[in-house]
Amino acid sequence: MNTFLAGQDYPIIDPPELETALHFLGVFTNLEEEFNRIDLVNTGLFDLDHPETAQQLDLPGAIRAIKSKSQLAKNVLRWVDDHRYSLNSEELMSKAPVKL
Numbered sequence: 001m002n003t004f005l006a007g008q009d010y011p012i013i014d015p016p017e018l019e020t021a022l023h024f025l026g027v028f029t030n031l032e033e034e035f036n037r038i039d040l041v042n043t044g045l046f047d048l049d050h051p052e053t054a055q056q057l058d059l060p061g062a063i064r065a066i067k068s069k070s071q072l073a074k075n076v077l078r079w080v081d082d083h084r085y086s087l088n089s090e091e092l093m094s095k096a097p098v099k100l
Contacts, residue, residue, distance in 0.1 A: 028073040
């Protein structure tokens with residue numbers, strides 16, 4: 001079971017493996033739902049002055065989620081960078097993007 005504990009500025013990832021870090025990176029970079037709500041608002045089809053509509057779209061909540069997930073993703077990347085020497089180098093190279 002993968003565990004992610006968010007500390008003040010630094011996550012605890014268990015098991016401390018690249019695969020676990022990549023799992024959480026994928027979770028925190030999945031922002032499709034939040035950006036879809038922002039796209040809906042940008043269409044101009046919704047009356048945001050209507051309280052029920054504004055509450056359903058929850059634009060401030062979408063923006064908070066994007067900020068929070070972005071910070072968590074940044075912390076995961078920092079964790080990978082800080083642990084790059086203890087992680088399996090073959091595993092790191094197999095997950096690296098292909099350079100053209």
